[in-house]
Amino acid sequence: PVLRTHTTKNPEAERRIWKFPKPYFEAMRAAFSLRYALIPYIYSAARQCYDTGLPLCRPLYYAWPDTEEAYQHTGEYLFGDDLLVAPVTEPASAFSGCSELQVWIPPGQWVNWFTDEVYDGPALVPLQVPLNEIPLFARAGAIIPAGEAAQRSATPGPLVLHVFTGDAGKTVLYEDDGISDGYASGNFARTKITRANEGTRCNITIAAAEGPYAEKLPVRDVELRLHAFFPDQPGSSVQCNGQPVPQRTGDEKSGWWFDPEQVQFVIRLPQMDPRKAAEITIDTGYAGGAGVPVRRGLRGRIQAVRDVEAMLGISPPKEVPGAAAVRAEFDQCKSLDRAAVASALAWNMTMKRLREAQLSNTERSRALVRLLGLVPRVRLTPATNGTGAVLHVALGLERADALLGVPNWSAEVRFDPPHHLELPPADDLRFERVAVTRTLSKDIAIAGPSSAQTDVLRGAINVRLNDTTLDVPIDMVVLPSINRWWLVGPFDAPMQDRLQTVFPPERKLDLAAEYTGKGDAPIRWQRVERTITPDSDLTDEFFVEFHKYFGQLYYDAVAYGLTYLESPREMDASLAFGSDDGIVIWLNGKEVHRHDVGRAYTPRQDRVAIHLNEGVNTLMVKISQGGGMWGFGMHVETPDGAPLPEVRVLLDKPVEGEKPAPDEKSGS
Numbered sequence: 312p313v314l315r316t317h318t319t320k321n322p323e324a325e326r327r328i329w330k331f332p333k334p335y336f337e338a339m340r341a342a343f344s345l346r347y348a349l350i351p352y353i354y355s356a357a358r359q360c361y362d363t364g365l366p367l368c369r370p371l372y373y374a375w376p377d378t379e380e381a382y383q384h385t386g387e388y389l390f391g392d393d394l395l396v397a398p399v400t401e402p403a404s405a406f407s408g409c410s411e412l413q414v415w416i417p418p419g420q421w422v423n424w425f426t427d428e429v430y431d432g433p434a435l436v437p438l439q440v441p442l443n444e445i446p447l448f449a450r451a452g453a454i455i456p457a458g459e460a461a462q463r464s465a466t467p468g469p470l471v472l473h474v475f476t477g478d479a480g481k482t483v484l485y486e487d488d489g490i491s492d493g494y495a496s497g498n499f500a501r502t503k504i505t506r507a508n509e510g511t512r513c514n515i516t517i518a519a520a521e522g523p524y525a526e527k528l529p530v531r532d533v534e535l536r537l538h539a540f541f542p543d544q545p546g547s548s549v550q551c552n553g554q555p556v557p558q559r560t561g562d563e564k565s566g567w568w569f570d571p572e573q574v575q576f577v578i579r580l581p582q583m584d585p586r587k588a589a590e591i592t593i594d595t596g597y598a599g600g601a602g603v604p605v606r607r608g609l610r611g612r613i614q615a616v617r618d619v620e621a622m623l624g625i626s627p628p629k630e631v632p633g634a635a636a637v638r639a640e641f642d643q644c645k646s647l648d649r650a651a652v653a654s655a656l657a658w659n660m661t662m663k664r665l666r667e668a669q670l671s672n673t674e675r676s677r678a679l680v681r682l683l684g685l686v687p688r689v690r691l692t693p694a695t696n697g698t699g700a701v702l703h704v705a706l707g708l709e710r711a712d713a714l715l716g717v718p719n720w721s722a723e724v725r726f727d728p729p730h731h732l733e734l735p736p737a738d739d740l741r742f743e744r745v746a747v748t749r750t751l752s753k754d755i756a757i758a759g760p761s762s763a764q765t766d767v768l769r770g771a772i773n774v775r776l777n778d779t780t781l782d783v784p785i786d787m788v789v790l791p792s793i794n795r796w797w798l799v800g801p802f803d804a805p806m807q808d809r810l811q812t813v814f815p816p817e818r819k820l821d822l823a824a825e826y827t828g829k830g831d832a833p834i835r836w837q838r839v840e841r842t843i844t845p846d847s848d849l850t851d852e853f854f855v856e857f858h859k860y861f862g863q864l865y866y867d868a869v870a871y872g873l874t875y876l877e878s879p880r881e882m883d884a885s886l887a888f889g890s891d892d893g894i895v896i897w898l899n900g901k902e903v904h905r906h907d908v909g910r911a912y913t914p915r916q917d918r919v920a921i922h923l924n925e926g927v928n929t930l931m932v933k934i935s936q937g938g939g940m941w942g943f944g945m946h947v948e949t950p951d952g953a954p955l956p957e958v959r960v961l962l963d964k965p966v967e968g969e970k971p972a973p974d975e976k977s978g979s
Contacts, residue, residue, distance in 0.1 A: 352482075355483060406783065616661050676781035700732075708747055716777070719745055726740075798837050816931070876928040885952070891911055897930070
């Protein structure tokens with residue numbers, strides 16, 4: 312599949328990941344490295360696609376055609392047979408720094424690749440996703456063939472098998488020369504890899520490679536990485552073909568060890584001949600190979616403690632369990648149960664330190680959100696009766712099982728007074744107390760004006776867990792952008808002089824006038840307003856698509872938009888906008904911006920400073936069209952980009968005969 316960082320033709324979009332700030336660069340580089348490490352899995356799935364036509368990226372309903380949710384969660388997909396992906400496609404929370412998702416887990420058990428949390432499906436689960444993670448899940452029992460992180464797919468290295476907790480699993484590793492078309496005539500090799508539990512033992516079998524290309528496969532190191540299940544004690548036996556595998560204590564090429572950073576049990580077997588079968592046996596010390604529940608999510612819990620310690624500059628003393636102490640317990644292999652208990656103690660000790668620390672409410676709340684894995688989901692949808700809206704608020708705890716002595720929780724929503732919307736009474740903003748393992752959810756009815764005026768819902772969700780309280784901010788722009796315009800066009804404008812040619816609306820503004828448009832067709836000003844339907848996204852901007860309002864596709868043309876901004880006072884402001892293609896802007900008859908360009912549309916591509924007079928201000932735009940899409944979207948904001956809901960957008964004003972002030976560009 313294609314791997315790239317850019318998704319727009321905008322020439323100003325930065326494509327080089329090393330030009331981004333360090334945290335973003337490191338996250339993107341890690342994602343690239345993971346993709347390259349997964350090449351053996353991807354290449355094997357690509358062969359399956361070649362043989363069967365089954366795509367590498369599959370909608371969920373391919374696997375669960377009789378499950379309604381499989382059709383509803385269109386952003387998720389299966390990546391090959393054993394990986395589930397729920398991509399982050401929305402901005403991270405400015406408060407927590409994490410993306411806050413609700414992910415549908417399909418039937419069966421699935422293991423989070425980054426946290427080792429095990430989920431039982433079907434279920435809708437809250438997921439807190441830091442910048443350096445991807446919502447990636449492996450099917451329980453899966454064996455994912457991979458390699459080490461590399462800059463090129465052809466880089467030689469060990470075969471790495473990621474083995475996930477579960478009852479059984481299997482995969483087939485496909486290999487060919489990667490260069491010629493010999494794969495089409497049978498010149499390839501396949502290696503079957505299976506895993507099964509027998510009592511307290513986990514048996515992993517790597518069969519001998521089969522096929523003509525097997526003879527060309529080189530001997531190689533094989534590394535097994537066990538996710539979310541571990542031998543109970545370091546003395547547990549690990550064998551390969553009946554021979555004991557020793558613990559690695561130094562730089563030995565073979566052996567087993569615990570990886571404290573990845574929280575994984577690792578077995579390295581050197582110089583394995585792929586033409587010979589290998590049987591690896593791991594005595595886990597417990598039946599089923601699944602491990603005790605407290606070990607599930609151990610990796611994610613340690614990372615959460617480490618993130619909070621870094622956030623607050625905490626360096627706990629040796630006698631206080633912290634992330635470093637937990638990793639040390641794990642690394643020393645004294646007992647996996649002991650490491651798991653230490654992680655729970657460190658987690659709850661961090662909770663206690665946060666309650667006692669001299670922190671601002673914002674600092675404490677931000678740290679608690681990360682530690683708890685608190686996932687707030689706030690959505691605004693149109694009311695079904697066609698009047699007002701409904702605010703859907705849901706709160707989930709990703710790490711509720713780690714809370715000690717906290718049986719339930721509750722919350723309430725508090726709002727600042729909005730400009731145009733009407734809020735319900737305070738009693739309607741309180742949640743019923745429920746168990747911490749359940750989601751807090753509430754639908755709040757909000758009345759609003761019939762006109763599409765921008766507003767801001769600003770406030771906080773106050774969450775209470777026994778003696779711990781925290782505030783999660785709400786800052787939602789409702790109906791952003793200018794949502795009502797007068798439009799006229801298209802005017803015929805060849806490419807070389809699209810924006811330079813002066814058309815009648817620039818000379819005299821007359822909403823009752825009739826003009827000669829493209830192809831000598833008569834054109835008039837038409838009123839366009841944002842339409843709100845039951846499936847409208849009330850937080851999305853209004854994109855004015857000229858083809859939609861003019862009835863067909865036009866090329867080599869220009870069109871005009873006009874609206875009125877009523878400001879309660881004289882103020883400095885800004886216009887944030889995107890256009891396809893070029894754009895000219897006049898405010899109160901004075902040209903304030905001109906950009907003659909051919910480009911695809913992106914929201915907020917440009918920003919220009921403006922000054923609004925008290926009262927009504929006339930805003931007119933001119934948009935050029937070469938080919939393809941044609942339109943624009945525009946926002947009135949403060950100079951630093953905050954919304955300005957106090958500025959009202961008007962159309963019903965007596966404007967006939969009004970003239971824009973002269974300016975040198977228009978020639979009037």
